[in-house]
Each structure stands twice: as C-alpha cells, then as structure tokens.
Amino acid sequence: MSxxxxxxxxxxxxxxxxxxESLAEHTRDLAITRGSSLYLEPDDKGKNIRKQLDSSxxxxxxxxxxxxxxxxxxxxxVSEYFAQVVxxxxxxxxxxxxxxxxxxxxxxxxxPDLALLSINTFQKDLxxxxxxxxxxALRVLSGIKVPMIGSIVVLxxxxxxxxxxxxxxxxxxxxxxxxxxxxxxxxxxxIEILSSLLxxxxxxSIGSVAAAFEAICPTRLDMLHQQYRRLCRMLIDVDEWGQxxxxxxxxxxxxxxxxxxxxxxxxxxxxxxxxxAEPLFQSRNPAVxxxxxxxxxYAAPPSYHTRVVQPLLRLLHTSKEVERVVLAYxxxxxRPRPALFAAHYMQFLLRSDDLRVxxxxxxxxxxxxxxxxxxxxxxxxxxxxxxxxxDEVVAQAIHAVGKCAQANPxxxxxxxxxxxxxLKNRRDAVVSNAVMVLKHLVQSQLSVASSSSFSAITSAPQxxxxxxxxxxxxxxxxxxxxxxxACVIWLVGQYSESNEPNAAGLPGVAExxxxxxxxxxxxxxxxxPLVKLQILTLAAKLLVLxxxxxxxxxxxxxxxxxxxxxxxxDVRDRARMVLSLLDGLGLPESxxxxxxxxxxxxxxxxxxxxxxxxxxxxxxxxxDATEDEDPNVTLGSLASITQKxxxxxxxxxxxxxxxVESSLRDTEEDRPAPAPLSLGSTPSAxxxxxxxxxxxxxxxxxxxxxxxxxxxxxxDKFYEDDGEEEDEDEDDEPEDDEEExxxxxxxxxxxxxxxxxxxxxxxT
Numbered sequence: 007m008s009x010x011x012x013x014x015x016x017x018x019x020x021x022x023x024x025x026x027e028s029l030a031e032h033t034r035d036l037a038i039t040r041g042s043s044l045y046l047e048p049d050d051k052g053k054n055i056r057k058q059l060d061s062s063x064x065x066x067x068x069x070x071x072x073x074x075x076x077x078x079x080x081x082x083x084v085s086e087y088f089a090q091v092v093x094x095x096x097x098x099x100x101x102x103x104x105x106x107x108x109x110x111x112x113x114x115x116x117x118p119d120l121a122l123l124s125i126n127t128f129q130k131d132l133x134x135x136x137x138x139x140x141x142x143a144l145r146v147l148s149g150i151k152v153p154m155i156g157s158i159v160v161l162x163x164x165x166x167x168x169x170x171x172x173x174x175x176x177x178x179x180x181x182x183x184x185x186x187x188x189x190x191x192x193x194x195x196x197i198e199i200l201s202s203l204l205x206x207x208x209x210x211s212i213g214s215v216a217a218a219f220e221a222i223c224p225t226r227l228d229m230l231h232q233q234y235r236r237l238c239r240m241l242i243d244v245d246e247w248g249q250x251x252x253x254x255x256x257x258x259x260x261x262x263x264x265x266x267x268x269x270x271x272x273x274x275x276x277x278x279x280x281x282x283a284e285p286l287f288q289s290r291n292p293a294v295x296x297x298x299x300x301x302x303x304y305a306a307p308p309s310y311h312t313r314v315v316q317p318l319l320r321l322l323h324t325s326k327e328v329e330r331v332v333l334a335y336x337x338x339x340x341r342p343r344p345a346l347f348a349a350h351y352m353q354f355l356l357r358s359d360d361l362r363v364x365x366x367x368x369x370x371x372x373x374x375x376x377x378x379x380x381x382x383x384x385x386x387x388x389x390x391x392x393x394x395x396x397d398e399v400v401a402q403a404i405h406a407v408g409k410c411a412q413a414n415p416x417x418x419x420x421x422x423x424x425x426x427x428x429l430k431n432r433r434d435a436v437v438s439n440a441v442m443v444l445k446h447l448v449q450s451q452l453s454v455a456s457s458s459s460f461s462a463i464t465s466a467p468q469x470x471x472x473x474x475x476x477x478x479x480x481x482x483x484x485x486x487x488x489x490x491x492a493c494v495i496w497l498v499g500q501y502s503e504s505n506e507p508n509a510a511g512l513p514g515v516a517e518x519x520x521x522x523x524x525x526x527x528x529x530x531x532x533x534x535p536l537v538k539l540q541i542l543t544l545a546a547k548l549l550v551l552x553x554x555x556x557x558x559x560x561x562x563x564x565x566x567x568x569x570x571x572x573x574x575x576d577v578r579d580r581a582r583m584v585l586s587l588l589d590g591l592g593l594p595e596s597x598x599x600x601x602x603x604x605x606x607x608x609x610x611x612x613x614x615x616x617x618x619x620x621x622x623x624x625x626x627x628x629x630d631a632t633e634d635e636d637p638n639v640t641l642g643s644l645a646s647i648t649q650k651x652x653x654x655x656x657x658x659x660x661x662x663x664x665x666v667e668s669s670l671r672d673t674e675e676d677r678p679a680p681a682p683l684s685l686g687s688t689p690s691a692x693x694x695x696x697x698x699x700x701x702x703x704x705x706x707x708x709x710x711x712x713x714x715x716x717x718x719x720x721x722d723k724f725y726e727d728d729g730e731e732e733d734e735d736e737d738d739e740p741e742d743d744e745e746e747x748x749x750x751x752x753x754x755x756x757x758x759x760x761x762x763x764x765x766x767x768x769x770t
Contacts, residue, residue, distance in 0.1 A: 059090035064099045071105035078112055088117045095124045100136065107142040114149045121150045125158065132162055137171035144174070148181035148188075156189035160196065167199050172208035179203055179214035183221035197223055204233050209240050213248015216255045227259050231670040234259060234275065238282040246291040253283060253297045254642075258659060260305045266661035267307045275671065280306050287317040292328045295321055296335060300641045303339060304658055314339070315346055319353055326361060333367040334646045337374075338639055344374045351375045351384065356391055365391070365399045373406050381414050389424050397435040404428065404436070408443035412450065422447065426474065429481055438487030441478060445493040448474055452501070475501060475515060479522050491533075492540045498522050499544035503551060503622050519548055520558050527565050535574045542569055542577070543621070546584040549591065550618045587617045 058070035074091070077084050091109050094102055114121045131143035144166050148159050163185060166178035182196050200222070203215045223229075230237070237252055244252055256279055264273050279301075286298045299314040318339075321332045333354075340347050347354075354368045354375070369391065376384045388410065391403035404425070411421035425447075428440035448471045478485075478494045485491050502516040526533070526541045533541065545562040552558060569581035590611040612620070639645050644652040 055087060056090055059087065059094065064097070064102060067094055067097065067102050068099065068105070071102060071109070074109055075105055078109070085113045085116055088113055088120050092120055092124050095127045096130075100139075103139060104142065107139075107146055110146045111142075111149055114146055115151045118150050118152045121146075122152060122155070125150075125155065129158070129162065132165060137169070137174050140166065140169065140171070141174045141177035144177050144181055148184040151188060153189050156185065156192055159185045159188065160192050160199075163196070164199050167203055172206070172210040175203065175206060175208065176211040176214045179211055179218045182218040186222045193222065197226070197229075201229055204229060207236075207240075209243035209248070210245065212237070212240055213244050213251045216248065216251035219255060220251070224258075227262050230255070230259050231263075231666070232673055234671050235278065235673065236675065238279055241282045242285055246289065246294055249286060249289070249294050250297045253286075253301050256283075257301045257305055261661055262659050263662075263666045265665040267305075269307050269309055272307060273665070273668075275668065276305060280310060284313065287313075292321050292324055292332070296331065296642070299335060303641060308343070311339070311343065311346060315350070319350060322353060326364070330361065330364050330367070331647060333364060333371065334649075335641055337367055337371050338641055338646050340371060340374050344377075347371070348375045348377055348380065351380050355387055356394075362396055362399060365394070365396070366402055369399070369402050369406055373409055376410060376413070378414070381410065381417050385410050385417055385420065385424075392428060392436055400433075400435050401439045404439040404443055408447055411447055418447075418451075422474070426477065429477065434486050437481075437485055438490035441485060441487070441490035442493050444474055444478065445497055448497065449500075471501070472515065476518070479518070482522065482525065488534045488536045492536045495522070495526065495537065495540040495544050499540070499547040500622065502547065503618070516548075516551060519544070520555070520561070523548060523558075523565075524561055527561050530565055530568050535577055538569065538572065538574070538577045539580050541565060542580050542584055546588060547621050549588055550614060550621055587612060587620060590614065590617065 055070045055073055058066040058073075061067060061070075071091070071094075074084050074087060088109075091106055095106050095110070097103050097106065110121065110124075125147070128143045128147045131139050134140050134143070144162055147155075147162055159181070163178050163181050166174050166181075169175055169178070178199070182200060185192060186196055200215065200218060203211070204219070206212055206215065219226075219229075234256070237256060241249060241252055241256075260276055260279055264276055267273060267276050283298050283301050286294050289295055289298075295317050299318055302310055302314055318332055318336055322329050336347060336354075351372060354371050356365050356368050360368070369388070372384050372387060385407065388403050388406045392400050392407070394400050394403065407421050407424060411418040422444075425440045425444050428436050431437055431440075452471055475497050479498050482491065482494055485494060498515060498519050502519040523541070523544055526537075526544070530538060530541060542565065545565050548558055549562050566581050566585060569577050572578055572581075590613055640655070640657055643655040643657075645655050
C-alpha cells in the first residue's frame with residue numbers, strides 16, 4: 007500500500023513540474039512572470055541597468071526601463087540613471103519611448119539641465135503620428151521647470167490645442183496651468199488658447215479645459231457666455247472627473263451671471279442647468295453624485311432640494327470613507343432644513359463598527375431630525391449610545407439626551423430618569439457627563455419656574471430639582487471627574503439660598519450643605535484647582551447665609567487657610583477675593599487670620615446683603631459646553647468634512663441682484679429650425695431664413711388634373727408602387743383580338759397613358 011502512495015505522489019510531482027514548465031513557456035512572450043519579478047528582486051540586481059540602457063538591443067533597453075519603473079513604484083530614487091535614459095528618448099521602439107517619457111515626467115523637475123538637452127526631441131515628437139507620443143511629449147515639455155523655455159512651451163501648447171486628437175487637446179489643457187505657474191507673464195497668450203479650447207466639442211477634453219480655466223482665470227466668467235448651454239448639453243458625455251470640474255464651473259457661472267431663482271420665477275437657463283445635471287445622480291462615482299447635489303442645492307430654489315435626498319441616501323452604504331463625506335453633506339443640508347431627512351432617520355442609526363467621526367455625525371444629525379413623532383425612537387438611540395466604548399461618543403450622546411429634554415418638554419421626565427440612572431454607572435465618563443447635563447437642566451428649569459417643563463419635573467418626587475441635587479451631593483465621593491465635581495458643588499451652593507427674600511434656592515438644601523463642605527474640606531489639599539475654586543465659593547455662600555454658626559466658621563476658616571498657601575495662584579487669588587467680600591460680616595479670627603493684613607487695607611466694606619447679591623447673582627447663566635459648527639459652511643469644502651476652518655477652501659459667490667442679458671448666451675444652435683415645407687407648396691412661397699439652407703424643390707406633375715404621387719417611406723414601397731403601375735399600364739394596353747371601342751374612349755385612354763408615362767419618367 008505504501009508503494010502505491012509513493013507512486014501516486016511521484017506522478018503528481020512530475021505533473022506539477024510539467025504544468026509549471028508549460029506555463030512558463032507559454033507566458034515567456036507575455037512577460038508575466040518577468041514583470042512580477044521586477045518588484046521582488048533584490049537591490050543588487052539593478053547594477054547592470056546602466057549597461058542595459060547603453061546596449062544596442064531594444065530588448066535590453068526595454069528590460070532596463072521596466073526595472074527602473076518598478077523601482078520608482080517601490081519608492082526608490084533612480085535619478086542617477088537620468089543621463090542614460092535621456093539618450094533613449096528618440097528610440098524607434100514605441101514601448102521604450104513610453105517608459106522613457108514616464109521616467110522623465112518623474113525626474114524632469116529634479117534634473118532640468120539634463121532635460122533641456124532633449125527639448126529638440128520633444129518638439130519633434132509633437133509631430134509624431136501617434137497621439138499618445140504627442141501628448142506625452144507635451145507633458146514632459148511642460149514639466150521642465152525652467153522659465154527660459156516658457157515661450158517654447160506656449161508654442162507647443164498652442165500647437166497641441168489645435169490637434170485633431172482630443173487626447174492631445176486634453177494634454178494641452180492640462181499643460182496650461184503648468185506653464186502659467188512657470189511664468190505668469192504668458193497669461194494673455196494662455197487665455198487666448200483657453201478660449202479656443204472652450205469651443206472644443208469633444209467631451210474627452212472639456213473637463214480638463216474647465217480645470218485649466220479655474221487655475222489661471224477663475225474670474226473671467228464672461229468667456230462662458232456663448233459656451234454655457236453647449237457645456238450643459240455636453241455634461242452627460244464628459245468623463246467622471248471632468249463632470250465634477252464642469253459642474254463647479256457652471257455653478258459659479260449661474261450664481262454670478264443669472265438672477266437668484268424663487269419659487270414663483272426661475273430663469274430658463276437655471277432650469278436647463280438643473281435638467282442637464284440631474285441625470286448624473288445615476289453615476290457610479292460618488293464624487294459626481296455629491297457634485298450634482300451641491301450644484302442643485304446652491305443653484306435651484308428650495309423646492310428642488312428634495313431631489314438630492316435619495317441620491318445621498320444611496321451613497322451611505324457604498325463604503326465607510328464615502329459614508330463619512332455623505333454624512334457631512336447631509337448634516338450641512340439638514341441644519342437649515344431638517345424636514346428633508348426627517349422621514350429617513352432610521353438610515354442614520356449608529357452601528358457598532360462605525361468610525362468615531364461617523365458616530366458623532368449621526369448623533370448630531372439625529373438630534374436635528376428629532377420631532378414630535380420621532381422623539382421616542384431617537385431618545386432611545388441616544389440612551390443606548392451612552393454605553394459606547396468611546397468616551398467622546400458617550401459624552402455627545404448624553405448631551406444629546408439633555409438637548410432632547412430642552413427641546414421637547416413632553417420627554418423631559420424620561421430624559422431625567424435616564425440621566426439619574428446613569429449616575430449609578432461605573433464608568434467615569436458616563437457619570438461625569440450625566441452630572442454636567444443634569445446641572446444644566448436643573449438650572450434651566452429653575453430659571454423658568456412658570457414654564458410647563460418646570461411643573462413636569464416637580465410633579466414627580468423622584469425627578470424634582472431638590473431630589474436631583476441631593477442625590478448628586480450624596481454621590482460626591484463617587485464622582486471623580488473634575489468638572490463634574492465642580493458642577494455638583496456649584497449646584498449645592500447656588501440653590502442653598504432659600505430663606506432669604508426673593509431667593510431662587512430650594513428649601514432644604516441649606517440644612518445639609520455644611521456637611522458637603524465638611525466632606526470637601528477633608529480632601530481639599532488633593533483636589534484639582536477647578537474643584538478648589540468651587541469649594542471656596544461654597545464656603546463663602548454658606549457664611550453669608552449663616553455667619554453665626556461656629557462649626558461652619560471653623561470649617562470655612564480651615565478651607566481659607568489652606569487656600570491662602572495653595573500652589574495655584576488662581577486658588578490664592580480666589581481666597582483673597584472672597585475674604586475681602588466677607589470683611590463686613592464681622593467674621594471671627596478663626597476665619598480671618600491675624601496676619602492676613604485685611605485690616606490694613608483700605609476701601610469700601612460691603613454689607614451682608616451686598617455680598618449675598620455678588621455671590622449668588624454674579625454668574626447665574628450656564629453656557630452649554632458643546633461646540634456648534636459654523637452653519638455657513640459650504641458644501642464640498644474641506645471645512646464641511648473636518649468641521650474646522652481650512653485654509654484654501656473655495657467659496658461660492660453671492661447671487662447678484664440683476665443678472666446679465668440672456669441674449670449673450672444665444673448661439674446658432676439655440677435658434678429654432680425652419681418649419682418643413684408641404685408637398686403642395688411652391689418654392690417661391692417657402693420662407694427662407696437668413697443664412698439657413700435653401701428650401702427643397704418639390705416636383706409636381708405637368709397636368710393639373712392628375713392625382714399627386716404619394717411619398718414613399720422606404721425603398722420596398724417604392725418598388726411595390728412602381729410594379730403596380732407597370733401592371734396597370736399592361737392592363738390598359740389594347741390587345742389585337744379585342745373589339746375596337748368608341749373614338750372618345752380611345753382618346754381618353756391615350757390621354758391617361760400619356761399622363762402615366764410622364765409620371766413614370768418624373769419618378770425615375
């Protein structure tokens with residue numbers, strides 16, 4: 007049995023070797039294995055490249071150029087072979103010349119002096135029969151960064167701009183910005199070339215022409231008057247990336263030269279532009295779809311904006327990278343008009359594998375789309391998102407819960423219940439953000455006591471402001487976030503003023519507030535500066551409310567003593583300021599130390615009521631910590647993606663009060679064609695348009711009583727009618743054996759035969 011297995015394995019190995027040899031033999035000419043090995047061979051095998059480039063064999067030169075291009079693709083610097091490569095720029099082998107041009111495009115800017123040696127060859131190649139060689143010669147010529155050859159480059163661009171091949175004209179358009187960057191003094195000549203290229207009717211080159219226009223003369227939109235409608239017609243046939251350039255160019259023209267559209271009146275040229283761009287929503291390139299959405303959003307009235315919804319939703323499932331950009335577009339559109347996407351909020355629910363930026367965009371978008379019908383579902387999504395592993399997403403989701411409570415009073419009890427439940431979470435990020443949101447909600451609700459939302463939260467004992475504040479104070483040891491601890495201490499101090507007239511505090515807080523001060527005084531030395539500042543403020547507020555309490559005075563004095571020698575100067579300054587405010591209360595020496603030098607300072611001494619106003623009413627308003635993006639961000643800009651101002655972003659021009667005359671855009675193509683002439687009309691009666699074709703001549707029979715000949719739609723009917731007429735002629739001929747008829751009948755038959763023959767001759 008083992009011998010059988012051994013024999014089978016030997017046969018299998020032999021068969022594999024034969025297959026490998028056969029494959030290598032058949033693919034030798036295709037250079038498949040050779041080409042792939044170029045990327046894997048070690049660096050020491052490139053030592054004979056110089057020798058191969060100097061060889062007289064085209065095979066060796068081609069092999070050397072393939073090696074160089076492979077090394078370039080690997081990121082290697084092979085500029086040392088520039089001199090040997092330039093020698094082969096005039097090679098008769100087309101493949102070698104293509105690779106040489108690719109090499110020169112890469113290193114022409116680094117070696118301009120050596121590239122100048124081959125300028126004559128490049129100029130000669132501009133007349134080559136192969137359009138690819140002509141285009142690549144112009145690319146290399148415009149890539150040599152030497153200002154002294156600017157005039158030569160301009161002449162080469164002018165020559166290629168009139169080339170028969172649209173590919174060469176496209177290369178000429180792409181060379182215009184390079185020449186302008188090389189020497190801006192050639193701008194008038196380049197604009198003249200560009201104006202001729204704008205009249206190009208090839209969809210292949212018009213996208214590059216639009217890019218060149220934006221690069222050298224973006225403000226010369228008057229050059230597009232005669233080309234506007236033709237560019238709109240060509241838009242569907244332009245290549246994908248060229249469509250983006252043309253759309254952006256036409257959009258700037260529309261906003262600069264046409265009147266702002268309204269729901270009642272819209273310019274026909276704007277309608278034509280929108281109708282020409284809308285079929286591009288079916289493009290498989292997401293960038294084209296986004297460019298069309300941008301064009302319609304900024305060019306058409308608001309009633310047209312519903313057309314961009316479905317194309318943008320279709321792109322959400324393309325890829326993660328595209329989803330991020332699309333969400334930025336949707337967020338910018340939904341900010342002023344959330345009703346467009348409100349019915350599709352299910353498309354923006356968070357997924358566990360989403361990127362952080364995508365989750366943040368979705369949370370912002372869901373908050374915008376929340377309305378009376380969708381609040382329950384969106385609020386549940388926010389609460390579920392608070393368990394996300396990412397702390398930044400958790401913070402944004404919890405703040406979104408608070409904004410839901412502010413925007414919709416009906417869901418305020420549910421929001422408060424969720425936030426209070428989050429206080430029991432073991433994650434610091436959840437607890438700290440829930441505390442900050444609760445502080446903002448409690449302060450907002452108590453500041454508007456007469457609102458329905460206030461009655462909503464006070465009607466439930468578990469969600470009353472007093473219960474919330476006391477629950478937060480009880481959990482002060484479990485809250486480790488600096489800002490959250492500071493928020494709790496501020497709440498207790500701010501709403502402990504309840505027994506004073508016109509006080510906005512809550513009854514019962516002042517009874518246990520000193521105990522919170524005692525707990526904070528024990529850990530004062532180890533607290534961060536933000537928390538120390540609030541502890542000092544709490545001690546001052548409690549002393550103003552009850553300055554005769556001996557225990558409270560002792561605790562406050564201990565806090566002020568520690569703050570006076572704190573390492574942070576903000577804490578020391580806050581302690582001095584607070585003691586100056588409390589100077590008029592007659593505090594004991596336990597609070598104000600003998601060496602504080604307060605008595606030696608002059609100035610006004612505040613009474614108790616004045617100090618209370620300063621401490622409790624000095625800063626009541628709370629600003630939401632979340633940052634809002636700029637609502638005026640432009641679609642398609644980097645700022646709309648990064649949510650930060652970016653240098654170099656293009657901005658759309660504002661609409662003008664009065665656009666230019668529509669007649670400036672009229673061309674020969676827009677004039678209606680002349681009406682077709684009827685068969686019975688004479689040439690003299692047909693109207694002749696100025697400069698148009700002469701009317702067609704219609705032949706009519708000579709006899710006025712004859713029936714007009716019908717028109718034939720195809721050749722078969724022509725021959726059918728012709729055959730029937732011949733049969734009729736044969737039937738009409740008299741036979742020899744028939745009887746003679748009357749003389750009048752013979753005359754009628756003769757006249758009919760003559761009319762038939764005349765018609766046959768005319769038809770022939």
